[in-house]
Amino acid sequence: METDKGSGAASVESFHPSAEDIEKWMTSAFDMARDALESGEVPVGCLMIYKDEIVGKGRNEVNETKNATRHAEMVALDQLLDWCRRSCLDPSSVCEQTALYVTVEPCVMCAAALRLLHIPVVVYGCRNERFGGCGSVLDVSSADLPQTGTTFKCVSGHRAEEAVEMLKTFYKQENPNAPKPKTRRD
Amino acid sequence: MEHPTCMLEEVKPFILDDAPPTVYYIPDFISEDEETYLLQQVYKSPKTKWTQLSGRRLQNWGGLPHHKGMLGERIPDWLQTYCEKISSLGAFSGKTANHVLVNEYKQGEGIMPHEDGPLYHPTVTTISLGSHTVLDFYRPVSCLEGDALQTEGNRYMFSLLVKPRSLLVLQEEMYQHLLHGIQESNQDTLTDKVVNLSAAGAQPGETLEDSKTMEPQMKRWKGSAYDTDSWVAYPVLSDEQSQDIELTDAFAAPILNKRETSRLVRELNSAYPLNGLQHIKRVRACREKGGSYPLEVLVCLRSDALHIQAVSIECLLPPGMGSDGLGEPFIVKVPARPPLTRPQFEQASKHWPTSFHEDKRVTVALRGELFTPPQKATMHTYMMSAVAAAQAAKKMGLEAVGAVVVNPSTERIIAVGHDCRANHPLHHAVMVCIDLVAQSQGGGCYSLDKYPACRFMSPTFDTLDSTLDVDLKSQPYICTGYDLYVTREPCVMCAMALVHSRIGRVFYGTTAADGALGTKFKVHSQKDLNHHFEVYRGVLSKQCESLHE
């Protein structure tokens, strides 16, 4: 596995999830995605893991907040910061040893947010052709952006086909010709 | 920046200490004779001067509060006298009020809580004629905790009793932050929530009957004071539009006999059709002065003739096409793609005659002339609000970046935000603004109570907005049709957040080293993304740059 030479890389060079870690946490992430799909939500599962502990667990909250930036990763990052506050730990030293496990490649925005928080490793399932920020649309994960945090490593392809299938099923449901679910009006 | 805090010393005793800064209440500012005279003048004005609104009618003097009317009309002498008298107290930083709204409230009429907006010097001065009013003050919606019900009732803070012939001056927080309104009631019972009872000579528990009130409100319209010539907004075009044109090699040959031109062009078009190069003209005038043949024709692309060893006209032409009529071929460079902008067209034409379907709007924009002076004045005021937010952030030790979201169709500011990353590393000014827009529509999730300069306008007050499609409103694409003004070019996270939010246009002041709307990326014109938007840089560039000094 190659290592990035971003700033602060020296302290995290040893930090890399093992094959068992990947298997274990991606299984949880896929369970989350499937739950989301079954309740009609965007099928993305996302976990932030620090020292074998879940410190952030996000699902897409765009609709309830009316804020289009509330992707699962952004929600999970907020939980991570809250967890640090509750545990009286310095967020930057926690982030440096935290891995993100997510079923779909993070979008350009989320990839930048992960850089800004110095998350060193992202493990994802399938590519995100529409918005992906780890190479599909732009490669934010490794771009030369000295004022936008640090680069991160990507481990991709874990159960990719399954993740794509879930997205396809979801977008089929979102077909504009399909009957609209009732939206709350107040 | 103009500061309102230069009122004369002699009026300082009239500051109300029980209200937020700053309210001046001066009883009996004018005499009863002056009151009668002013009322006569108001009613002598032509009927057409009145505008009837629900709950009140008004006269507008000095131009409409709208950029098209900013040069406006002269204020009549009977009002001008009072504009000057009040301005001489220092209410408008040494300048004179240039806009007067005369509001008439009949018994039982009132006005919903509102603010007077950023287009004015942040001061409003009101003389009351005829009867008293009770002016109520409210917190803006954003200042309440979490999910608490944001009713008018629990946003209510306090009231002011405004007696006839008094002068009321609202500045600073009272003007810029709080909303004010008048209840529709037939009588007012004074409670201890009226903070100027003694200054107004009234008792708690007293009940005052409402009758007709006339309130000339003097303000200073800011637009004309702006130096909109100090900056130019340039478009940030896509790479395809802004890069140098791409060239490709081709063979051309002189036409020996001009009269055979049309036959040669016809035969060459069928032998070597210029597929995908319809922008290239087949024939050009010889560029060398005194050349032997006046016309030259494009024979084929070099890529059409790669197999050919010795380059001669006989080799280039397909069998069956006679080579007579053409001279010896030579290599030229032709533009590989149609030019998209005038600079590209001019560059392309230097190599070979090229046709150009000009987008006039882009040409004008590249000259920095897309926006008219009144449009620039409006843009100026919006960016000033962003600069003010950035300054507020700087004062709190935060990064000096400010942003404003505007609905250009109603010309209303929807949200003002600034960088809050000391509180949360991802709360950049743009992210804050997006959440504030969500909050203005009942959503949002950032807690920004610590930052009074981060605020939003509830769309309840934005009456024109209610005509927007309800289905559209229920979508999370909340920035559809809105403009963002931000002092510094957004980073890649913020730029993509704007794509997700479907922003209409973005205007920024200065570039950033890692900027994603022109410097490092052009997210707004990125291929594969499902939403593109226009970006302009350079708005108020000097003021925006100086934020980082």
Ligand SMILES: [Zn+2]
């Ligand atoms: Zn995302």
Ligand SMILES: [Zn+2]
């Ligand atoms: Zn940003």
